[in-house]
Amino acid sequence: MPETFFTVWSNVFDRAGLKPQETLLVHGGGSGIGTTAIQLAHAFGAHVFTTVGSDEKCAFCLELGAKAAINYRSRDFVEVISRLTDGKGVNVILDIIGGDYFPRNLKCLSADGRLVQIALQNGVKSEINLLPVMLKRLTITGSTLRIRDTEFKTAIARQLKAKVWPLLEQGSIKPVIHSTFKLTEAGLAHALMESSRHTGKIILTVD
Ligand SMILES: NC(=O)c1ccc[n+]([C@@H]2O[C@H](COP(=O)([O-])OP(=O)(O)OC[C@H]3O[C@@H](n4cnc5c(N)ncnc54)[C@H](OP(=O)(O)O)[C@@H]3O)[C@@H](O)[C@H]2O)c1
Structure with a gap:
């Protein structure tokens, strides 16, 4: 997210x-x-x-x-x-x-x-x-997000909390998760990503 x-x-x-x-x-x-x-x-x-x-x-x-x-x-x-x-x-x-x-x-x-x-x-x-x-x-x-400092990211987080998180809580918007794989199945996850058949995110779970 x-x-x-x-x-x-x-x-x-x-x-x-x-x-x-x-x-x-x-x-x-x-x-x-x-x-x-x-x-x-x-x-x-x-x-x-x-x-x-x-x-x-x-x-x-x-x-x-x-x-x-x-x-x-x-x-x-x-x-x-x-x-x-x-x-x-x-x-x-x-x-x-x-x-x-x-x-x-x-x-x-x-x-x-x-x-x-x-x-x-x-x-x-x-x-x-x-x-x-x-x-x-x-x-x-x-722009690229990763190189920005904590102050900048904190300011975005505040705006998201006020304006977007209520929409997530209501369920009117949602993160799109295509599929979930165990970490040991990372190869399958990569194959899916390379095929570009996925829509939204592919999740790897770490137990
Ligand atoms: N600048 C930043 O701060 C920032 C932050 C986050 C992510 N990103 C970048 O944003 C991109 C998307 O990230 P993601 O995690 O959402 O990746 P992703 O799910 O792997 O998305 C890549 C998408 O590009 C589409 N695509 C490929 N060629 C295309 C074309 N010619 N025209 C239209 N769509 C095309 C593919 O869909 P089709 O199957 O439909 O071709 C695929 O859905 C990545 O390159 C990532 O590095 C940048």
Whole structure:
């Protein structure tokens, strides 16, 4: 929960300033980060779109509260986002992919849009066309949680306790746990993770 809720809160709400009624595109909606971002943004009144690698994951993300889920293996998310937003683009993107997604993300952002980069599964280098950054007044930012100091993490914890923990207690949002393995079955857990069939988190238990 610290890895996902702290990361999503600090990047989507604090850093990118997502507001109710705004639109958010979450790449990798079936990931631990993605399932958390969809639920939180939906709970706080934003409209969430997401990309995933299978139709099963699309269906799951819709159940979590996404307004639309795009299978990136069969559809071009830039075209779909343009259609879903009447050509306006989304206000905020939470991206864990990077690489070739970067120029495509810029195309998907609305005027005054904000891109938050928190992982780089497709590579650390990208080419940038600076024109849309000027014309659409875009903000490109990102962060990593682990290197931040205790004071920063404590401040996030306080916000989460006040604003998000009540939702967890009510059961209106929940951490998504795909499966649980004993520590001695760690190999099976890794095989599942490499297959990318999982949605949400895979847990290892230590007796
Ligand atoms: N910056 C930070 O502070 C911070 C904090 C926590 C985590 N992270 C990073 O955030 C990422 C997600 O973490 P996690 O634990 O939630 O990982 P995870 O569950 O393993 O998620 C990885 C996801 O990426 C998806 N994916 C792969 N290629 C994709 C593509 N081209 N388009 C859209 N989705 C794609 C996979 O789903 P499909 O099967 O749908 O492809 C999978 O669900 C990791 O890279 C992690 O290191 C960063």
